[in-house]
Amino acid sequence: MALYPKPPEGSWTEHYADVGTGVVSYEDCISPEFYEVEREAIFKRAWLNVGRVEDLPRKGTYFTREIEVAKTSIIVVRDLEGQVRAFHNICRHRGNKLMWNDFPREETKGSCRAFTCKYHGWRYALDGSCTFVQQESEFFNLDKTDYGLAPVHCEVWAGFVFVNLAQEPSQSLREFLGPMISALDGYPFGRMTERYDFRADVNCNWKVFLDAFQEYYHVPVLHSQEATPAARPKMNGFEAPHYQLDGPHRMVSTSSVPRRLWPADYQYPIEIATRSGLFGPWDEPDLGEALPGTNPGGVRKWSMDNFQIFPNTEILIWANGWYLTYRYWPTSYNTHRFDGTLFFPPATTASQRAANECAVVMFKEFALQDAGTLVGTQRALESRAARDDFPLNDQELLVRHFHKSVADWVEEYEHKIVGV
Ligand code: FES
Ligand SMILES: [Fe+2]
The missing domain is CATH 2.102.10.10 (Rieske [2Fe-2S] iron-sulphur domain)
Known part of the structure; x- marks a missing residue:
């Protein structure tokens, strides 16, 4: 799949014609047989x-x-x-x-x-x-x-x-990552050594949780209580300004006004006290001018990039100088282990440390909210009561692309390698 910088007229999804606009099956999240194939086709072949x-x-x-x-x-x-x-x-x-x-x-x-x-x-x-x-x-x-x-x-x-885990990988890591991910090469990840790790065993298929972090269609509804009073009315109709696909990988950017510019608006008093919150510390560290590979769509007021590296790694890079990784490790067809890690430049003052820790606890609250729907979704999907034709909108482009990438890898494995 080619690397497109921007869509022409029309929707993001139609621009990436390969992914189609049809309904999507979630059988890949509830089938024990499909999971057995994923082991070989994806997790023993991908980096x-x-x-x-x-x-x-x-x-x-x-x-x-x-x-x-x-x-x-x-x-x-x-x-x-x-x-x-x-x-x-x-x-x-x-x-x-x-x-x-x-x-x-x-x-x-x-x-x-x-x-x-x-x-x-x-x-x-x-x-x-x-x-x-x-x-x-x-x-x-x-x-x-x-x-x-x-x-x-x-x-x-x-x-x-x-x-x-392949005997002989078909691509080097760099070939596998492709130009969109490799462009992040010079980003100062190595300077962010103050880290906080979380791990959770979650009772749903790994793709069900991954989907929850690759669209923002759910934000005004699921996270409505979490918005600050001033932001709440603006949340409806929220749309991300840039999406990009590259091979099996994908990304979405968001934009917003830097939080430090509207300090009077907050959800919890601790945000004012620490000058920090869900979107990280308000006062940005000096990381130098260039942040290679970030904001590939050149969006105005860029605030965050969410890079999804196939199959199960996500890197979220915030404009205000910190990043997160999420990794989803399947443990059965309907369970997985979630690893979330936050990385900051090491605090040099007590107030910086407090700001980092406030971001950490806010992250945990949001992640719990996102995770809260998952068991129910898995059970509901497993009932197979809904028809196998889930409609996805334009903001769910990455969800659509993810399930297609999984299917493509499985199909390639079955046809070329096993000869089914
Ligand atoms: S020394 Fe390792 S199994 Fe015997
Ligand atoms: Fe969410």
Whole structure:
């Protein structure tokens, strides 16, 4: 799909002719069989963001990720040369899970000079090579060099660590990300190291929640109580000023007047006290002039970009100098784990810290509101009582494009790879 800077006359959706304007099926969110195909067609073929380089601050630091949808656990490590690598989290002797702490199904992180198996003590260097076998002479023609950890393709873009679980990925990470996402290359993500992590297990398909964060049609209704008194009347008819699609990825921008210019209007007194709120701290950090890749539509009074990286990562970049990531990890056809993280330039004063923390609690309130509808939606969809023909409007272009991208990947997998 081509990269279009702006639509001509007409709707955004009609401009991107490939996505069509017809009704949309949500069978892809309620079918256990479809989920089984998604495992292979999407999560074992696409590049997946599993963290940031700040998660690996020094040589020897590592973290694990449980990727249930791909039925695997991985170790991501910065080796003693400083290179970021990934491996399947399994000992080559008899399959024990290599790195875990206290609870074998939970993720862990730490720092070490070698990985040591808790079962019989085999050791692996941080580059994955097997360096020690307990009572090696008891084995039969064992050559340790044949028993390194199983590697996982791992590449870093703009400080985001991605893995690909395919034997041979069909594209490099940069090719996969395409021009729209890659344009963010020089954005100062690395300066935003004050972070707040949230995790929630949500009882709905991963795409149902993702959809809730890629359209703003719901904002005047679902979030009506959250608007400030002055903003409330203006919310009806709210529309985002720019949408863009690029391959399986998509983005939407919003615009608004900087919050610091209308300080008398607030929802909670804490916003005045901290000069902060849902849209982040009012007083912007100095990030320099250029913010590469942001506001690709050149919208006036730009306030935020929401980039959706296929399949399950979202980066929201705010004009006032902070960003968020959301990741949606399927755990079954009707459950997933949601990871939300807020990133700010580190506060240098107590009031900056209070401003950051106010944004964090406001985010949590909104996210809970968005999440509040999801279980009901999943149950209702699963009833199959509604016909399989949901109409989407122009503001739901990204929802439409997302489900089409999922279907395209599944179809390509089934036709070209499995030959169905
Ligand atoms: S399973 Fe790891 S050393 Fe035996
Ligand atoms: Fe929302």
